[in-house]
Amino acid sequence: MTELVSAGIEPLFRLLSRYMPLTAEDRAALTMLEVGPICTKEARADLAREGENPSVIRLLVSGWACRYKDLPDGRRQIVAFFLPGDFCDLSVYILSELDHSIGALTPVRYFELLPHQFQQVIDERPHLLRALLWHEMVASGIQREWLLSIGQRTPVERLSHLFVELYSRLKAVGQAQDHCFDFPITQHNLAEANGLSLVHVNRTLQEMRRMELIELADRQLRILDLEKLKRIAMFNNNYLHFNRE
């Protein structure tokens, strides 16, 4: 039972360790975040909608979620992927009204933290605040990289870049080994994240398979040639700010 619960902060701990060395005490402090009951949502459910005024900070434990924005006529843009270990709403500390929505892409499990619980952890271990802020800054850097992708990269480059990014981030939380990882989202989701039509995502994936860059089947993505993929994507890992590779 205990190990099941403490599996909750494992991705978060690994993630923050990428930015700075953390001790066993830090890890213990982080387990204080596991107070509340664990929440679950089905794929395609919303965790929060634009315009709401949330009072909790969500820590994703398993599954993939996303931040998205939509237009009155139904067009939708995914602006970020949340992977295990990610916080969805750290901005709650400062801003009131949400300017975006949060949706589950797969079935998800997450903790809902009240700001004061969160505060407690920071008070106990002040340098964790720095690690968390770092994580937020990296999230912001990822947004910028996505703008570069959508604005300038071709579809093959764009998907290549995204796959390398996801591989790096999943490896950081121990969810990717070799050049292979669970890829639980649909081509439709890829389209929404990359400003492409569903049909064109499919075409582009076919092309990437022909180029022997990736294998993608049965919700598993295998990168066949990581170096080539990085070259094509013009991937520069500095924006992830992982200090300890």
Next chain:
Amino acid sequence: MTELVSAGIEPLFRLLSRYMPLTAEDRAALTMLEVGPICTKEARADLAREGENPSVIRLLVSGWACRYKDLPDGRRQIVAFFLPGDFCDLSVYILSELDHSIGALTPVRYFELLPHQFQQVIDERPHLLRALLWHEMVASGIQREWLLSIGQRTPVERLSHLFVELYSRLKAVGQAQDHCFDFPITQHNLAEANGLSLVHVNRTLQEMRRMELIELADRQLRILDLEKLKRIAMFNNNYLHFNRE
């Protein structure tokens, strides 16, 4: 002389006032930021390059600048516009290496602040920190909105949205009245910011003139029908988080 110098923080003071009420003491504290000499750069000069490790926080006083990222083959994406009153590098507090560059779009004037000078102001007036964090969060929200624009909005919608955003932001720092403001950047810059070719930006502007949405000539932009422009852009001002309209 004094009023010339204190004109430096005027845009910043106005900007932060949009988020929360500020007092004369706050204003006085902010003038402490004007310590160093004022710096200047020509249009098209860089203030900082990706990969650098800056030790200063830049506060833009006049002119327009941008945050941009570029690819090895020369493609370039502007990911944010900096207007007077904006900080270029608040993230220096946390991250070390820059994952983007900062460039002047017009001749600019700015202060370079050392983190400890900055700290001094925050210590004196703690709630200014909150206002500054707020400003950072808004910047992040603007990034998300841009992602929505580039990913989903048509060129006319995209430019419409940008013009409304710039009008709102410039009004907040007292640089736009009526429906008119100085528009010192080139169509080439608009192209770089919107993921469009120069030629297509020109086409799109022509169309917007035909639609009687805007007039743009002699570096002056006039919005002819703000409500119509907002409707076309599907502009929802919540992402700017201006509490006091």
Next chain:
DNA sequence: AGTTGCACCTAACGCAAGTTATAATGAGTT
């Protein structure tokens, strides 16, 4: 007066990517 460079404008051409439609598969339901 001539040159250079920059910003803006316009037209012709072609391809990349969106749209629409249809089919195959598989999982979950009744």
Next chain:
DNA sequence: AACTCATTATAACTTGCGTTAGGTGCAACT
């Protein structure tokens, strides 16, 4: 077993937007 519904695939058609290649006007410099 028949139903839905989501997902992937792929073909035919259309179009938006990039590319290339010009043009003009203006300011700065020689």
